[in-house]
Amino acid sequence: MPSGPYDADAVEEKWQQRWLDEDTYAYREGEVDDPNTAFAIDTPPPTVSGSLHWGHVYGTVLQDIVARFTRMQGEEVYYPFGYDDNGIASERLTERELDIRHQDYERKEFQQKCREVCAEFEDEFTENMQSFGFSIDWDNTYRTIEPRVQRISQLSFIDLYEQGKEYRKRAPAIWCPECETAISQVETEDDEQDSHFHDIAFDVVNADSAGQEEFTISTTRPELLPACVAVFVHPDDEANQNLVGQAARVPLFGHEVPIIADERVDMETGSGIVMSCTFGDQTDIEWYQAHDLDLRVAIDESGHMTEVADEYEGMSSADAREAIVADLDETGALLDRWPITHTVNVHERCGTGVEFLVADQWYVEMLDSTDEYLEAGREMDWYPEKMFSRYKHWIEGLQWDWCISRQRSSGIPFPVWYCDECDGAVMAEKADLPVDPLSDDPPVDACPECGHDEFVPEDDVFDTWATSSLTPLINAGWDWDEDAGEFTMDNPELFPMDLRPQGHDIISFWLFHTVVKCYEHTGEVPFDSVMINGMVLDENRKKMSKSKGNVVSPQEVKAQFPVDAARFWAAGSSIGDDLPYQEKGLRAGEKLLQKLWNASKLVDSLTPETTPEIDDEELSALDRWLLAELDAEAEFVREKLENREFSKARDSLRSFFWGTFCDDYLEIAKQRVREEDDESAKYTLTVAHRRFLQLFAPVLSHITEEIWQEMYSEGTGFESVHRTAWPEPTGIDADHAAGETAMAVVGALRRYKSERQLPLNAELSAVSVYGEIAGFENDIRNVMHVDRLETLESEPEIESVVTGIDLDYSIVGPEYGADVSDIDAGIERGEYEIRDDGETLAVAGHELSADEFSVERERQYTGEGEMLEADDALVIVRE
């Protein structure tokens, strides 16, 4: 029996453990008779390199509410958990933890260390997640680096290759010279750095033809002079148009480069003439591709100068910069030099400015199918709908195919070898996967193209997104059946997945790539619906970040508040909108827990062990009213949760429970039970209370389980409230209007007492009500301590004075258009006439009918006592 104050710490831990022990949330495959009764949730697996972040908690609470709610709708929920340990984050973590460098180890050896380090962090992560009691199926977990996933990832690569959706091409890659690794765009960030601008004189090769002997370019990267492949002028730059089509000679190095017009030149910077190198920045790459320029690689993998730098070869790029500037100065080509601060693209993990390197890369062809991917996006239900536009605009703005190769030591290897003679690619056999070409042999003895028998293994690994975009297939157990010669799924009922919950920050790459991959492999859209949560901000609406020191730690919150309070806070968000962390939001949750606990104690003390058997017809008017209202509330909450409108469900249920049930109904019912041993009230209390626990269960998962088990558990087995069915409507008829009026009368009497500073249990000797409250008279009398309560058959003695006219503008507006202002003015001046017993209003030359206006009256009671207005009813109090 619930007693004493609610001890959230003990209760929450108890049920978290019990749910695990009982496998409460395990996917019960046997109970799925057709795919429609399985509800599969595919969450993007978090990287485990860091600790659990408050954002994880927020997002997971929302998913968990959906999972719990959907279980109660009779669906078998598949809610797995993945750990994304295949990626640079876990490599860096391993290096940091063990104080080692990946370069010093063989790939397999380093990967082994990664897995050991990650395993520790994953255990901690799991423990943290479990301490929030999420209804995740902990028997269904996966790691993106595990062999089964490696096999799926390599199968995906080979399948796309066989479909002709992949190709290999030499292309620039972003490279970190410090970490000596290729990195992806998302791993870079902008950094303000001090640098120098240099004005450097270039000679024109044919000065006569150009009409000038030299010109000036401005650059922050003079060490790239040896890599210069062109000089650009803006097509609108009239002063320098004479140079276009000419050739320039690069100072110190002497090679000639073309001068070309291109509108990507920033005319405002320096002289407006710019050199293009291999490669200084993104624009250089675009120029290289657009104008088919030469490649002159001047900086190598470790950030040192190559042979194209002549005498500077072997120097670090920083040393080379100083030396080249000094030599330019000596030859007179350095015209000017001044310090500036500018934005540099750096590697987010080490802060080193990135370089660009040219390497063979594998690409997934996407640009040819963007229409299909757009259509796939349209076929999914988006919560909220507006987030589809992010997906849409991302696809519309796509300019490149997807580069999936990374020049890294750790990760999932490409299952590919190349013929040493003709460079033809040889794929692994599907049955042999996963393979590592560095240690495994190719499946053929001789090149199918040229017959050569020496092969070079591919030593690149997959971009992590190439694997983490396969989670729906990983979850459904996608595999290649060698005998049948086709792809199969262990759990085909799970695919397509019903729900993809995730943050809006990863729509453009993660969600998009997942749609692309799954669509290409199966021809189906992988998700029925996508639910996008916003970001968690700090109390001042600022983004949480380690450097700002405003990060909220989940364990600190847990030390301070119950998990259910955090769930209440999270459920207060409008889906897709950012949500600031607010302690008062959690405190409000805590108060609701107390209220629910205390109300449950009261209900428990009022109701017998076994629910009384009562026919609906025997229920009192108030009880019928409460149950009918609760039917409507349950339906409202169901509909809102189905549409992922969490805050509407939460707020509506909270105020119905607190206001209507506790403040209005319970106050009356407790008197009826105590004073009259009222069976109808006892029955209603039990039925309503059970239902409240179920309706609250998806959000307040721990406390509802505690109370449910204390009060309503039956038999010997454990049946969680979270495995019960969402309450069916009782279908009880009630006089809705009379109930509303009765509650309004109670409210008016409360106000009467409050305004006179009377205690709420003060006696009132006589009260008359003019209004429809049939069946509720006794309830009003008892709860408001009224000695004599009578209902009036006719209106009390009232003098009414017309105080104004209210127009129904939704009818008047469209009907009278521009004349509305005249009508308003006429009423304002009092120049109107009410005719036909109030049926017609004559004003400003128009005759308005009864549905277009209402007469505003002030009613004054002239009889004995004081009159109160309660909605439609009139209440007269004689003390």
Added chain:
RNA sequence: GGGCUCGUGGUCUAGUGGUUAUGACGCUUCCCUUACAAGGAAGAGGCCGGUGGUUCAAAUCCGCCCGAGCCCA
């Protein structure tokens, strides 16, 4: 620099063309009524970011500006 989204009492939030803008937290006053003072009752507090426009009518639709978040360059 571009795109998307958001901006409503002190704080958080509902409201997507109809004039009287929702609720919560906080605040003020009153009430220790045996479930709950982390409670109950009442009350104060907002020209709906700014500006211009469309309309009989704008928090709501459109343009521009400002601020915030995310993505991209």
